[in-house]
Amino acid sequence: MTMRRTPWWQYMIAALAGCLLGVGVAKLSDSLQFDMLGAPVAVSVVMLVMGLVVLALAIQVHTYARTDPKKRTRRLDPERAVNTLILSKALGLAAAFLLGWYGVQLVVALPHGEAPYYASAIRECAIAAAVSLIDMIIGIISEWFCQLPPDxxxxxxxxxxxxxxxxxxxxxxxxxxx
Incomplete structure (x- = not known):
């Protein structure tokens, strides 16, 4: 089975989809007085922890793949390696989507920054967008780490x-x- 790297344009499409959905929800929330701006900081912390866990798993796969077979002290389950690759791909694409989502919310909230609610939403969206960018980068790097040398x-x-x-x-x- 051959897995291919996720092409750059799929990250762009995911970010664009997040932007479009974010614009739609922002417009809908303005007309209905239903607020969906921002994200609690706990969400950003969970997103960052998930990204670090995927990175740790990918580093284990990378270390195993680059170690000389004669010097390996333990065996890595191939299913675990594949699951790590899938997690890396999913993390990168989901983070790209969320980057678009929170980025648009940030842009929508910026003109109203003097209001306390919007100031809080701007801070939350900025943190969430930064964590989403970090997670997207972690996903791309982790996917690269999961490349195995040909057998x-x-x-x-x-x-x-x-x-x-x-x-x-x-x-x-x-x-x-x-």
């Missing part, structure tokens, strides 16, 4: 070199010995 399958550079040498020998050429 002894057909994608391994050693196997490709061996196949090239075999073709060269079959044509009557001289191949170097490894």
């Amino acid at each position: 002894e399958g057909p994608e391994n550079p050693k196997i490709k070199e061996h196949q090239r040498q075999q073709r060269q020998l079959a044509r009557g050429g001289v191949a170097k010995r490894s």
Whole structure:
């Protein structure tokens, strides 16, 4: 199974979707006098802790993948590695969406900053947007950490070199010995 890195444009689409939904909710909340601006600081703390947990898991996968197989002291469950990759992708995309959501709320609240409610909402949205940006970066880095080197399958550079040498020998050429 081959997993591909999340392309940059998917993060942009997620952020744009968050912006569009944020604008729609902001307009709706203005017309209905129903406030949905801001996020409690506890939400930002939970988001940051979740990002750090995903980063810690990705570092474990990265350390295992980069360690020489002869020097490994324990085995990493492949399912855990795949789940860490999935968490990394989900964290990056969800954080991009939330960055758009809180960013738009911040922009909508800025003109009303002199009112105490909006001043509080601006502070909360700024914190939540910053944490969302941090989580998006953590998701992208964690996804990169979860890249595994090719095994002894057909994608391994050693196997490709061996196949090239075999073709060269079959044509009557001289191949170097490894």
